[in-house]
Amino acid sequence: MKKSTKFLFIIMIAIILAILWFDRNNSSVIYHDPIEVEDENPLKIDVADVHQGELLLVNEEYGIKESAKTDIKNLYKNQELTGDYGLLTTDIALSKEITAYFNEMIEGAKKDGVNNFLISSGYRSFEEQTKLYQEKGRDxxxxxxxxxxxxxLALDVGSSEGTMAEAAEGKWIAENAWQYGFVLRxxxxxxxVTGIQYEPWHIRYVGKPHSVIMQDKNFVLEEYLAYLREKEQISATVDGKEYNIRYYAVSKAKKVKIPKGYNYTISGDNVNGIIITLYK
Structure with missing residues (x-):
């Protein structure tokens, strides 16, 4: 192979690798005009829906009475649910569904050579959280x-190699969690904005497309929900799938119209509204 041809070949390979790296580490999201359809079905939504789902805002101002998930499992007692990571204690519990998403993320990290994760905390009951608050204080x-x-929906992730602020696991989570439906909360x-000190270990599942849009716009959950309230409706294509996200203020039971041909999920914001995510 001539030197000039070999040089061009190397340049082409470098360009291809750069494109692949860029695509892998950037949001695949395209925004477009809200959908307009004539054929719709009515959907009844209720005030109770405001306090259910994966986009609930929970902080000092907005509390909850029950878990958003009903499939809570002790992971130590159900090892078949876990992946290639450690459990700091034998009482770690988490949603079975969210555990599966977390396992998928850990497999993605392993492909990057980052594989020293552990879960240090998961689901807590009201009593457990109250006890922790009494022991640790409001700070x-x-x-x-x-x-x-x-x-x-939330868990604290650690590394057996050091603190999450310094370990490769912490850096990987900060850069990649959004690709798997999680956000660094x-x-x-x-x-x-959050009113909470920096916690490089605390991640929260919000699901796609929300995690991708939050990453793209550099939003935390407070900002994302405010954005949806302001826009009321946004449309985007995320990873090749078409989404239409609608926000409705809810003070009493009401009916909204859902376009035919779309699947949908519903989540409250735990404040005064619900988000309907349409997709196909």
């Missing part, structure tokens, strides 16, 4: 009823 814990850990640059 390090939230009172019972006001912690994301009571949702079954309390990032360092958003403490003024």
């Amino acid at each position: 390090y814990a939230l009172p019972g009823g006001y912690s994301e850990h009571q949702l079954g 309390y990032p360092q640059a958003k403490t003024d």
Whole structure:
């Protein structure tokens, strides 16, 4: 092979690898005009829907009475549900569904050579959260009823190699969790928005397309929900799938119209509205 041809070949390979790396580490999201359809079905929504789902805002201002998930399992006692990571204690519990999503994320990290994860905390009952608050105080814990850990959607992730602020596992989570439906809930640059100190270990499942849009717009959950309330409807294509996300303020039972031909999920915001995510 001539030197010039060999050089061009190397350049082409480098360009291809750069494109693949860029695509892998950036949001695959395209925004477009809201959908307009004439053929719709009515859907009844109720005030109770405001407090159910995967987009619930839980903090010092907005509390919960029950878990968002009903499939909570003790992971130590159900090892068949877990993946290639450790459990810090024998009482770690989490939603079975969210555990499966977490396992998928850990497999993705392994492909990048990052494989020293452990779960240090998962679901907490009201009593467990209250006890933690009494032991740690308000600077390090939230009172019972006001912690994301009571949702079954959040977990604290650690590394056997050091603190998450310094370990490769912490860096990987911060850069890649959104690709698997998770978000770093309390990032360092958003403490003024969340009201919570930087927690590089705390992740929360919100699901796609929401995690991808939040990553693309550099939103934490508070900002994302405010954005949806303002826009009321956004449409986007995420990873090749078409989504239409609609926000409705709800103070009493009402009927809304859902386009035919779309699947949908419903989540409340735990404030005064619900989000319907249409997709096909």
